[in-house]
Amino acid sequence: MSIGQTFLGLLEASPRHGYELKRVYDERFGQGRPLHYGQVYSTLARLLKSGLVEVDGVEPGAGPERKRYAITAAGVTDVARWLAQPEKPDTYLQNTLYAKVVLGLLTGRDAADILDVQRAEHLRLMRALTRRKADGDLADQLICDFALFHLEADLRWLELTAARLDQLAATLRVPAPHPDRSTP
Amino acid sequence: MTSPTPADDRPLLSAVDLHKAYGSTPALDGATLHLRAGEIVAVMGASGSGKSTLLHCLAGIVPPDAGQVHYRDRELSAMSDAERSALRRTEFGFVFQFGQLVPELSCLENVALPLRLGGTRRRVAEQRAAEWLGRLEVTEVAGHRPGEVSGGQGQRVAVARALVTAPRVLFADEPTGALDSLNGEQVMRLLTEAARHTGAAVVLVTHEPRVAAYADREIVVRDGRTRETVLAER
Ligand SMILES: Nc1ncnc2c1ncn2[C@@H]1O[C@H](COP(=O)(O)OP(=O)(O)O)[C@@H](O)[C@H]1O
Ligand SMILES: [Mg+2]
Numbered sequence: 159m160s161i162g163q164t165f166l167g168l169l170e171a172s173p174r175h176g177y178e179l180k181r182v183y184d185e186r187f188g189q190g191r192p193l194h195y196g197q198v199y200s201t202l203a204r205l206l207k208s209g210l211v212e213v214d215g216v217e218p219g220a221g222p223e224r225k226r227y228a229i230t231a232a233g234v235t236d237v238a239r240w241l242a243q244p245e246k247p248d249t250y251l252q253n254t255l256y257a258k259v260v261l262g263l264l265t266g267r268d269a270a271d272i273l274d275v276q277r278a279e280h281l282r283l284m285r286a287l288t289r290r291k292a293d294g295d296l297a298d299q300l301i302c303d304f305a306l307f308h309l310e311a312d313l314r315w316l317e318l319t320a321a322r323l324d325q326l327a328a329t330l331r332v333p334a335p336h337p338d339r340s341t342p
Numbered sequence: 343m344t345s346p347t348p349a350d351d352r353p354l355l356s357a358v359d360l361h362k363a364y365g366s367t368p369a370l371d372g373a374t375l376h377l378r379a380g381e382i383v384a385v386m387g388a389s390g391s392g393k394s395t396l397l398h399c400l401a402g403i404v405p406p407d408a409g410q411v412h413y414r415d416r417e418l419s420a421m422s423d424a425e426r427s428a429l430r431r432t433e434f435g436f437v438f439q440f441g442q443l444v445p446e447l448s449c450l451e452n453v454a455l456p457l458r459l460g461g462t463r464r465r466v467a468e469q470r471a472a473e474w475l476g477r478l479e480v481t482e483v484a485g486h487r488p489g490e491v492s493g494g495q496g497q498r499v500a501v502a503r504a505l506v507t508a509p510r511v512l513f514a515d516e517p518t519g520a521l522d523s524l525n526g527e528q529v530m531r532l533l534t535e536a537a538r539h540t541g542a543a544v545v546l547v548t549h550e551p552r553v554a555a556y557a558d559r560e561i562v563v564r565d566g567r568t569r570e571t572v573l574a575e576r
Contacts, residue, residue, distance in 0.1 A: 274569065277562070284555035292531060306552055313551040317388060320564070 159187065161201050163240045166210060166233050173214045173228035176202055189301060202227060210236055255312075259319060263327050273320045277313060284309050353412075354379045354543055355511055360399050360409035362392075362566075369395040370406065371566035375545075377511065382534060382544040384554035387563035393547045394515055396563060400545060401434055401513050402426040413511075431460065435504030435512045435542065437533070439519040443488035443499060450475065450484040453503045460507065474502035477539070478532050494525030501533045508540050515547045523552070530556045 164187060165179055174182070176198050184192040205211040210233035217224045229237070255276060262269035284306055291302040319326070327333065353376040362370040369392045377383055377400075385393050398404035400411055402418040411418045413433070418426060430436075443452045453471035458464065475481050478498040483491045491499070497517060504512055517533060518526030534556045537544045546557050554560050561568050 274562070278560075281551065281554060281560055284551060285557070288552075288555040292535075306555065310551045321388065 160240070161193065161197060162205055162210075163237065165201055165205065166229055166237045167241070169211060169227055169229040170234055170237050173226055175224075175226050179227070186297070205233070209233075255316075256319075259323075259326070260330065263323070263330055263332050266332070269323050269327075270320060273316050273323075277316050280309050280313055280316070351378070353377055354414065355400060355545075356410075356412045357396065357400050357406075358410055360396065360406040360411070362395055362399060362404065362406045368566055370399070370409075373399075373409075373563060373566060373568045375400065375561055375568065377543050377545060379510065380538075380541045380543055381559070382537060382546060382557040384557035384560040385545060385547045385563060386549060386551070386554050386560050389549060391563045392566040393549075393563050395566075397513055397515055397545055397547050401436070401511075402430060431456070432507065433510045435507065435509035437497070437500050437504045437512065437514040437517045439516040443496060443503070445488055448485050448487055449480070449491065449495075449499045452488065452499060453506050456503060456507045471502070471506060474506045474536075475499070477536055478502045492525070493521050494529060497521060497525075497529045498532060501529065501536060505536050505540055505542060509542055512537055512542045512544045513547075514544060516549070517546070518548070518550070518553055526550075526553065 161183070164183060168174065168179055168182055176195075179202075180193050180195065180198045202211065206213070206227075210230055211227045212230050214226045214228035216226070255272075258272050259269045262272045287302040287306055287309075291299050291306075294302070355375075355377040357373060357375045360370045360373045362368075371392075373392065373396050375383070375385070375396065385396060387393050395404065399406045402411065402413075402421070405419055413429065418429075421429070443449070444455065447455065450468060450471050453474055454464070454467040457467035457470060462470075472481070472484060475484055478501055480491075480495050480498045480502070483495050483499065488496055488499070497520075501517070504514075512533075514533065518529050521529060530553055534544070544557070546554070548554050
């Protein structure tokens with residue numbers, strides 16, 4: 159996620175101090191990965207330099223935490239452009255799990271096991287997210303649902319692949335993983 | 343002191359190495375499941391893998407060709423038909439994909455029905471039914487007939503009807519299968535909250551991972567076999 163553009167959006171809503179930006183960012187978007195103060199102030203310095211924010215007021219004393227930042231007209235244009243631009247969908251074409259399945263088959267290991275173990279791991283995470291959703295507010299629900307739908311998509315792929323292991327083994331020219339069940 | 347497992351660690355309901363065929367179609371080919379009191383277990387697997395057949399065997403609706411089902415200390419196939427149906431009425435509750443509510447009765451009467459069949463007086467039964475409609479957040483449909491309520495409301499009424507008798511085991515077969523995801527989530531949240539509230543164990547059949555994620559753990563059925571059986575045979 160672009161911290162710079164997120165800060166600009168938050169500043170368009172209202173001018174804030176650096177530490178406030180960090181707090182709001184962590185609360186809404188951090189999801190257990192809070193920003194470092196170093197990141198906060200280097201991002202603000204970059205935005206200042208490119209004229210997208212300006213210092214709106216300085217309280218007496220020293221240090222960067224005294225400054226209050228506001229968005230400039232150029233900053234507003236930048237936020238508008240960013241929001242209107244679609245995010246590039248992840249292509250999902252580099253897939254470690256697929257590589258593991260292929261390598262499992264090529265080395266004569268049980269590829270179905272690889273998929274089973276992964277399914278259990280995915281479901282463990284999905285249960286944790288589902289519990290968090292139950293205890294959470296709407297923001298928690300939306301964030302967890304985003305993760306849950308993606309994990310579910312992975313699981314659908316796991317099931318489809320599990321059902322096609324014999325076929326995949328054949329294309330790789332290795333013996334079928336379930337010779338006892340393959341049709342003559 | 344000498345007992346390796348405390349008594350309440352023993353499963354409430356157990357199926358061991360079940361086999362079942364419909365004619366020449368194998369439905370179960372070695373399915374094992376142990377359900378402890380109060381736990382929620384998702385039974386997952388592709389369509390046609392044998393999930394519903396496993397549920398029907400566990401609930402004593404369908405007899406397995408081989409293998410045993412124990413509820414507490416009793417083997418289901420050793421019971422008489424009358425004993426098995428009494429067990430289903432008093433200890434088990436059921437929710438299916440389509441609510442299967444009685445169309446001529448109001449939603450309140452539907453929920454009160456299992457209590458009435460068990461001999462509870464009308465006023466008491468309807469009072470408890472009303473409480474359950476409240477717990478499932480569908481108080482507003484009490485006077486409506488099932489045909490007059492939405493799919494999600496109907497399933498919540500069906501959950502209330504299944505739990506009103508305080509069963510020890512709730513069997514739910516694709517309870518959200520006919521609902522969109524928002525209604526499905528709501529039914530699952532309320533179903534699991536209500537089951538935990540009454541301490542009912544749940545056998546939750548679903549092919550949807552997001553639904554299975556409401557359970558405490560999952561077992562997977564593939565070609566009528568559960569993983570326990572596959573591992574035991576290695
Ligand atoms: N009453 C029945 N008569 C004949 N075949 C059945 C019957 N019930 C299930 N089957 C068959 O048994 C297999 C398992 O079905 P089922 O237990 O319904 O699977 P699932 O619930 O996982 O979709 C399928 O091949 C299905 O067609
Ligand atoms: Mg089924």
